[in-house]
Amino acid sequence: MEDMSRYPLQLEGADVPMVSFKNVTKAYGSLTVLENLDLDIREGEMVSVIGPSGSGKTTVLRMLMLERIQQGVIYVNGKPITHMEKNGGLVPADDKYLRKAREPIGMCFQHFNLFPHMTALQNCMEGPVQVLGMSKRAARERSEDLLELVGMIDKKDQHPSRLSGGQQQRVAIARALAMRPKVMLFDEVTSALDPEVIGEVTNVIKKLVAEHNLTMLMVTHQMGFAKDISDRVCFFFGGKIEEQGPPEQLFDHPQKERTQQFLSAVKSAD
Amino acid sequence: MMFDWRWDFTWEILPRLISATANTLLAAGAGYGIAIVLGLVLALSQRTPYRLLTLVVREFVEFIRSTPLVLQIFFVFFVGPQIGIRLSPWTSGMIAIGLHYSAYLSEVYRGGLNSVPVGQWEACSALSLSTRKTYWRIIIPQALPACFAGMGNYLVGILKDTPMLSVIGVAELMHTANAIGSESYRFLEPYTLVGIIFLLVSLPTAGLVRISEMWVRRKLGVY
Numbered sequence: 001m002e003d004m005s006r007y008p009l010q011l012e013g014a015d016v017p018m019v020s021f022k023n024v025t026k027a028y029g030s031l032t033v034l035e036n037l038d039l040d041i042r043e044g045e046m047v048s049v050i051g052p053s054g055s056g057k058t059t060v061l062r063m064l065m066l067e068r069i070q071q072g073v074i075y076v077n078g079k080p081i082t083h084m085e086k087n088g089g090l091v092p093a094d095d096k097y098l099r100k101a102r103e104p105i106g107m108c109f110q111h112f113n114l115f116p117h118m119t120a121l122q123n124c125m126e127g128p129v130q131v132l133g134m135s136k137r138a139a140r141e142r143s144e145d146l147l148e149l150v151g152m153i154d155k156k157d158q159h160p161s162r163l164s165g166g167q168q169q170r171v172a173i174a175r176a177l178a179m180r181p182k183v184m185l186f187d188e189v190t191s192a193l194d195p196e197v198i199g200e201v202t203n204v205i206k207k208l209v210a211e212h213n214l215t216m217l218m219v220t221h222q223m224g225f226a227k228d229i230s231d232r233v234c235f236f237f238g239g240k241i242e243e244q245g246p247p248e249q250l251f252d253h254p255q256k257e258r259t260q261q262f263l264s265a266v267k268s269a270d
Numbered sequence: 271m272m273f274d275w276r277w278d279f280t281w282e283i284l285p286r287l288i289s290a291t292a293n294t295l296l297a298a299g300a301g302y303g304i305a306i307v308l309g310l311v312l313a314l315s316q317r318t319p320y321r322l323l324t325l326v327v328r329e330f331v332e333f334i335r336s337t338p339l340v341l342q343i344f345f346v347f348f349v350g351p352q353i354g355i356r357l358s359p360w361t362s363g364m365i366a367i368g369l370h371y372s373a374y375l376s377e378v379y380r381g382g383l384n385s386v387p388v389g390q391w392e393a394c395s396a397l398s399l400s401t402r403k404t405y406w407r408i409i410i411p412q413a414l415p416a417c418f419a420g421m422g423n424y425l426v427g428i429l430k431d432t433p434m435l436s437v438i439g440v441a442e443l444m445h446t447a448n449a450i451g452s453e454s455y456r457f458l459e460p461y462t463l464v465g466i467i468f469l470l471v472s473l474p475t476a477g478l479v480r481i482s483e484m485w486v487r488r489k490l491g492v493y
């Protein structure tokens with residue numbers, strides 16, 4: 001067992017990061033996917049994650065949402081989400097705590113994962129009504145505003161099977177936003193889309209960056225998009241951050257050889 | 271005389287058989303009701319994080335599926351009293367047939383639940399939906415259409431298995447036909463009628479299952 005006393009019960013101070021990975025290790029069985037990851041994300045910061053397939057990009061997001069970790073602590077807004085306080089120390093969180101602690105985090109997936117038996121509007125209302133306990137009316141109002149924001153208000157009564165990929169992804173973004181998250185996670189949200197509809201999704205994300213003070217962590221294969229909107233880009237390799245920095249620096253003047261190789265491979269593939 | 275059909279006898283026994291049909295339908299309906307609910311319990315309890323529970327339920331389901339229904343009926347009815355549980359033929363019959371089919375239905379549910387893409391679970395977890403709501407509101411509604419064909423087959427199956435209850439004296443169709451036969455020494459008419467009645471009941475059941483499947487799919491918006 002890891003000695004937990006080295007991790008604070010809570011992060012305090014003037015500029016506590018919105019998300020903070022402290023020495024996080026994640027393994028599936030004997031396969032270590034992320035090793036001793038330290039990563040801080042400021043409130044309102046847009047961080048892109050790039051890297052080769054299997055380097056652990058998705059895993060970084062999943063640890064904030066869906067997975068348990070083997071070592072380290074993750075803090076959101078200063079509070080641990082992977083652990084809870086017990087007798088003055090940190091112990092692994094139980095399911096109930098985890099669910100509560102992860103409420104301020106929203107996630108969008110490569111394959112949208114909308115609920116097929118609900119309309120676009122019902123998809124958006126599900127969380128606010130069932131989890132936040134909002135009235136149907138308030139949830140409907142909020143959801144309609146968000147569907148308006150993503151440009152899907154005229155399709156609000158359609159089931160996902162009647163929507164294109166780009167439209168489904170925009171509804172999925174509205175559904176995540178309906179929970180009023182502080183942190184949004186995007187995992188290759190444009191990878192399953194036809195090229196001509198990628199723009200409608202990236203435009204929504206750009207709008208969120210410009211108009212909302214959301215903290216975002218985005219895995220993407222679209223280097224141009226990442227360069228455009230990120231405050232910082234992290235290049236992952238073999239379960240570690242190989243290099244990170246502002247987009248101009250990382251894309252135009254990468255320091256590490258692996259970063260250079262990766263970027264030139266991606267460029268020649270385009 | 272090889273084939274000696276007597277219409278007067280047919281009309282005479284028809285009312286008795288029709289009222290026995292009501293018992294057959296009642297037995298099938300009640301047994302199916304038990305099986306539907308218990309089957310879901312068996313399927314869900316194999317998905318809990320408790321390994322031991324999963325193992326025990328799994329073995330129980332296998333055991334039920336690999337032993338004959340008639341043995342299970344005898345077991346509940348005759349062995350029950352020896353350990354102090356005295357049940358009427360009806361109650362024992364319903365328990366046995368309900369239990370038997372719950373094992374089969376749990377396998378249908380299991381397949382249906384497994385057919386729901388893992389992304390749906392992830393979406394629920396991203397919304398912090400509780401496990402209970404995840405099942406009731408998201409997973410089960412989507413699993414249902416995939417379960418319908420199997421559920422329909424077992425509804426017809428349970429109907430056709432109700433004659434087994436005659437062995438412990440439940441007055442369903444078969445039992446009544448046997449009784450008529452041993453009173454009158456005529457078997458042709460009662461057994462033929464029983465066959466026709468089963469046909470008349472099963473055929474629309476299969477049709478109804480198909481119609482309700484389409485209705486549910488449309489209602490849920492999944493095709």
Ligand SMILES: Nc1ncnc2c1ncn2[C@@H]1O[C@H](COP(=O)(O)OP(=O)(O)OP(=O)(O)O)[C@@H](O)[C@H]1O
Pocket residue numbers: 028031033051052053054055056057058059060
């Ligand atoms: N549920 C799991 N069980 C076992 N191994 C897993 C699981 N999920 C991911 N892995 C492994 O973890 C490693 C990192 O996976 P991850 O999905 O984070 O990669 P990625 O960087 O997102 O790749 P891609 O660009 O292909 O999406 C891979 O080697 C993968 O095989």
Ligand SMILES: [Mg+2]
Pocket residue numbers: 057058059
């Ligand atoms: Mg990935």
